[in-house]
Amino acid sequence: MYKLLIAEDVKMVRDTLMHAIDWESLGITVLGAVENGEEVLAWLEREVPDLILTDIGMPVMNGLQLIEAIMASHPDIRCIILSGLSEFEHARQAIKLHVLDYILKPIDPEEIERVLAHAVGELKLQREKQRGISMAEQAVKEKLPHLADVxxxxxxxxxxxxxxxxxxxxxxxxxxxxxxxxxxxxxxxxxxxxxxxxxxxxxxxxxxxxxxxxxxxxxxxxxxxxxxxxxxxxxxxxxxxxxxxxxxxxxxxxxxxxxxxxxxxxxx
CATH class of the missing domain: 1.10.10.60 (Homeodomain-like)
Structure with missing residues (x-):
């Protein structure tokens, strides 16, 4: 199961995200839902998720500022933007920050499930690739000592x-x-x-x-x-x-x- 943390300042939206999506069928465990970016950063000090679904227009620290902070400390976390702000500038900033996807409000559970299913697929491919590289490196390390024999x-x-x-x-x-x-x-x-x-x-x-x-x-x-x-x-x-x-x-x-x-x- 992949771990997801949600950041959204509107309680009704948080509750919808927590309960209207069949996260288990997507292979996702929701760690929790917080109200702003500072709460996300505090959460990362005790537990690191695989995915973060964050609103842009949050108080204290907006979603783009949050993602920039996450990329500096936890570059392996994949971030998805959720926002009612459809201005091009926000989308462009999100692309620069290597955001995985961008979902517009109002919330459509089917769209969220589609985007998160794609995100899980990306994580699986990434882990398979990392596992393959690790196995190849280990194989090389195991064989290198034989150089002393020749x-x-x-x-x-x-x-x-x-x-x-x-x-x-x-x-x-x-x-x-x-x-x-x-x-x-x-x-x-x-x-x-x-x-x-x-x-x-x-x-x-x-x-x-x-x-x-x-x-x-x-x-x-x-x-x-x-x-x-x-x-x-x-x-x-x-x-x-x-x-x-x-x-x-x-x-x-x-x-x-x-x-x-x-x-x-x-x-x-």
């Missing part, structure tokens, strides 16, 4: 330097893997080694070549994107750096045992 005991400072070069190369790959023109030469150039030597070193440490690592990361990202039925498969293919859909299909099936279409159908 390097001589003498000259440990040099061996440590080589280990760090491998870590840097892997970091570069994780940042750039969706680039269509990413090459072994690019990765090697990022750490100042020759193509052949870096590839051998990475192979010894991880068990995979640089090209295999790039393909694996691309397929993992494709698998994540395929869970969203609104994203066309050809767009996913292009987004992860493939120009040939047949090649993408073969690579994906090799890694997951299913074609992209069949994999997507598992989540429909």
């Amino acid at each position: 390097l001589p005991d003498a000259g440990w400072p040099e061996n440590i330097k080589k280990r760090k070069l491998v870590e840097q190369a892997i970091g570069y790959i994780k940042e750039q893997f969706m680039r269509r023109d990413l090459s072994l030469a690019d990765v090697a150039g990022s750490v100042g080694l020759s193509d052949k030597y870096l590839n051998l070193l990475v192979k010894e440490v991880t068990g995979n070549t640089i090209n295999q690592m790039i393909i694996s990361l691309r397929m993992e990202e494709a698998a994540r994107l395929l869970k969203d039925p609104l994203i066309k498969i050809y767009k996913i293919c292009d987004q992860i750096g493939y120009t040939d859909q047949d090649h993408f299909r073969e690579s994906f099936k090799k890694q997951f045992g299913l074609t992209p279409t069949k994999y997507r159908n598992l989540f429909l």
